[in-house]
Amino acid sequence: MENFSDVIIVGGGPSGSFCAFNLAKRKIEVTIFEEHSEVGVPCHCAGHLSINGLKNLGLYPLPKEVVENTFSGVKIYSPKGLEFSIRFNSPLTCVVNRALFDKYVASLAEKSGAYFSLKSRVERLIKDEGAAKGVEVKVNGKTAKAYGKVIVDAEGTSYRVLRQTGLFPPDRFVNCINAEVENVRDIELDTVEIFLGNAYAPGFYAWLIPLERDKAKVGLGARMGNPKSLLQKLMHKHPAASRKLRKAKILHKSFHPIPLSGPVKAYSDGFLAIGDAAAQVKPTTGGGLVFGLNCAKIAADVVAEAIKQDDYSAKFLSVYQRRFMKLLNFDLKIMKGARKTLDNVSDEKLDDILEFCNRIHANLDFSDLREIDFQGRTLLSAWRKPRLLTALTYFLVSSLAENLKHYQVKQVNNLNG
């Protein structure tokens, strides 16, 4: 069996479906191959999203059943359990049921004319003189070939297809666990909670996202260690989290990596990669949905132009990378810097920084915050906010001083042999 569409998309996650939607709207023929029998299942994600980010993409308001809760506050806990609490003037973020969110985005694509082939696992990229021309797909156990003018890779973090183009996957990940729990205590329904501490979420952080009065999504990312045992430790030992989660029951859980070192080069002849497949992810929080959806839209624009010009060369498609880097580059640089600085801060210093933020009431400068996806721009606005600026300066100076101390100790140890 052989098929032809203008565009073939590998993966029916949100990035793949949103790209398909933006292509199908222009009457471009799109086929999406999704390996599972249902879009959005299994789900590996917490689904916490900025409302502004969704609005800018034309995806908010979402259907009522997709949104599980909205949030007007965040509490950040230091490793020893110190609380730093911020209230926003209006709801800033929401949590979505990821399976329903994925299905909703897929339904937009389908209604616009995109064709979804489920239970269809792309096994191999078909190339002709180095250019991507199609894919070999296993559909219901049978192998079929499908050809397209452009192949869009939205396969998430498996990088199976990306590798076959000769492009390189990201090289730094955090391993994550996300669980739905009940019997949670002492939470505020409109407040997301973040827990810091290298003993619980080494090199990243843990989250608690309330769904109902006693129900929440809880999870963490870790550069090292076993996420499952770290979650148990968080729930039973973290001074703040254990108060809320000691008696909680895990209803279900999932494990998945988040790529942190992207974005990677995401184009070659006849080929583009979008979303997690291109590691278009915020290095600070690991959130990938808003970045991935924005890049999926840019990819659709570029593919539509390529079809118009009948030019599918890497040279033509490289404009995709330039456009998405123009959108993300500034913020990515700042976020990568922030992540690197955070990675080198000890638990004691984190306690100290949060204590300082409380002392100067830095939370007051966050209350009118609207932009949380493009965090470089948010930090840039700090110069107009004296408390935020003071907190940032304190953070930078104290982490620099700590790094210097570590460096000096290392030098002395080296000298002593």
Ligand SMILES: Cc1cc2nc3c(=O)[nH]c(=O)nc-3n(C[C@H](O)[C@H](O)[C@H](O)COP(=O)(O)OP(=O)(O)OC[C@H]3O[C@@H](n4cnc5c(N)ncnc54)[C@H](O)[C@@H]3O)c2cc1C
């Ligand atoms: C624990 C955890 C929590 C997270 N929480 C958040 C959060 O709160 N907010 C946020 O913004 N981001 C979050 N993320 C990141 C977010 O989940 C990803 O950025 C997002 O899912 C990327 O979407 P995507 O469409 O690019 O890839 P995916 O959602 O991974 O979709 C890829 C799709 O491709 C399919 N596929 C893969 N290979 C093939 C193949 N060979 N053939 C056919 N189909 C294939 C898969 O079945 C899947 O449906 C979290 C990630 C993790 C691990």
